[in-house]
Amino acid sequence: MKENRIYNFNPGPAALPLPVLEEIQESFLNFAGSGMSITEVSHRSKGFDDVINDAVARTKRLLNLGDSHHVLFLQGGASTQFCMIPMNLLPEGQSADYVNTGTWSTKAIKEIQIQGKNVNVVASSEDKNFSYIPENIAFNSDAAYVHITSNNTIKGTQWAEFPDTGDVPIMADMSSDIMSRPFDASRFGMIYAGAQKNIGPSGVCMVIIRDDMLARVPENIPTMLKYTTHVNKNSMFNTPPCFAIYTVQLVLKWLEETVGGLDKMAEINDKKADLIYGFLDASDFYRATAAEGSRSKMNVTFRLPDEDLEKQFIQAAMENGLGGLKGHRSVGGCRASVYNAVGLDAVEALVDFMKTFEKKNG
Structure with missing residues (x-):
């Protein structure tokens, strides 16, 4: 009941908009007139096609993105992206620049090092216990990409302005602040976000990837860990987390239509x-x-x-x-x-x- 709900300041899984929860409650047993719950419908059905396609369309509208960007809904959380990014997007013999602003950046750096790939930690705020975002960073112009974590949930820091990296694409973990403010998403090579903080429940990670990044994906990596696999199948190469994606779609609808x-x-x-x-x-x-x-x-x-x-x-x-x-x-x-x-x-x-x-x- 509404009257029994508390003010929820959890860091993730976190609060969801009440209108979204009410819509889920209303349709949970009979999704879109199907006579089935959203947790029961086939991911190959038209009903779920409509859900995932609407979620993609709303993401692109909210971020002013066109056909050059693909929106994916993947399992494994943002943490799986820590290894997938260098595996897919760091060509052999090249290096990537990483900015270390805390726990999640540190984990991302560890995953690229495990693969034996070349990483340059070009800036870090570890000297002051990750209490600030570094400034005036000297990025390498020949880097394959720059990786940042846009918001640090643990230390409470956030990039107020995203860095100028010239022609080098940015890969950004935006798990905890995606869709919280407008920004120029078109200049990011890739954006990823575990949904459970700001756009949905746990169980799904939103990935937004630009066309030119897909050209880098090598053939000799596992099928499930290739971005091209999921782009080619509209996130349905295997059974996706349907309920989590449905909830994200409703949150995006709320953002677009209720919030404005x-x-x-x-x-x-x-x-x-x-x-x-x-x-x-x-x-x-x-x-x-x-x-x-x-x-x-x-x-x-x-x-x-x-x-x-x-x-x-x-x-x-x-x-x-x-x-x-x-x-x-x-x-x-x-x-x-x-x-x-x-x-x-x-x-x-x-x-x-x-x-x-x-x-x-x-």
């Missing part, structure tokens, strides 16, 4: 970020952990004066209907993930609670 597109979504996300960071900066009790200018508008990381207070804060917040505020186990502290589906009302409720908690414990 990425410009409108960005306005809402800016208001949420301004509210919570404004409060944090004015407080002597709470402390934002990411450097100004690098702060994520999706994952707000902060600390209290000590760990005992943090534990009390997280417990009291849950008791007041504010869930998912515990920081990642690797860093501790607190984190409010304020993805697209987390409304301004949720952030207002959080800030009000934080004020009350500070008055009582500060």
Whole structure:
């Protein structure tokens, strides 16, 4: 029931728009008049064809992309892309530039090293515990590609502006901030995003890949790990995660038709970020952990004066209907993930609670 729902600040799987959940609930037992659940229909049916084709079309409209880009829905999460990218898109004898901004970038770098491919870590923010996004990076003009992670869920940092890499294509892990703001997607060679943070449930990864990248795919890699395999079969070389793709389609529909597109979504996300960071900066009790200018508008990381207070804060917040505020186990502290589906009302409720908690414990 609606009245029993909490404000959900989970980092992933994360909040989904209530209208999407209601549409799923309404159609779950009888999808599109088929007499079957979406979890029961054949992925070869016209009904599911309509779902996946609509999801592709909406993705392209929201990102202003044309026929030069392909939208795929793959299994294995964003983590599988860490190995697929160099396997498919780094030609023998060439090297790739990687920017290390935290856990997920580190994992991506590890996967290219496992394959014995040439990688240049051209910038890193490890010197300050990944609390900032590096600037003035000297990219290699002969690199096959540049890899970045657009938003760091754990450390709470985000690229405010994407780097100028000249003619070198960017491969971007946008798992936690895709569809949160408008940007020029056409200049990316590839974008990938595990859906479970900002556009859907767990179980599917959106991959957007440009035509010229497909020309690089070698023949001598496993069939399921080739991008061309999935482009040629419209993501249905094998049985796809139908329910997850259906939910993504509904989220994209919500973004396009209810919110009004990425410009409108960005306005809402800016208001949420301004509210919570404004409060944090004015407080002597709470402390934002990411450097100004690098702060994520999706994952707000902060600390209290000590760990005992943090534990009390997280417990009291849950008791007041504010869930998912515990920081990642690797860093501790607190984190409010304020993805697209987390409304301004949720952030207002959080800030009000934080004020009350500070008055009582500060």
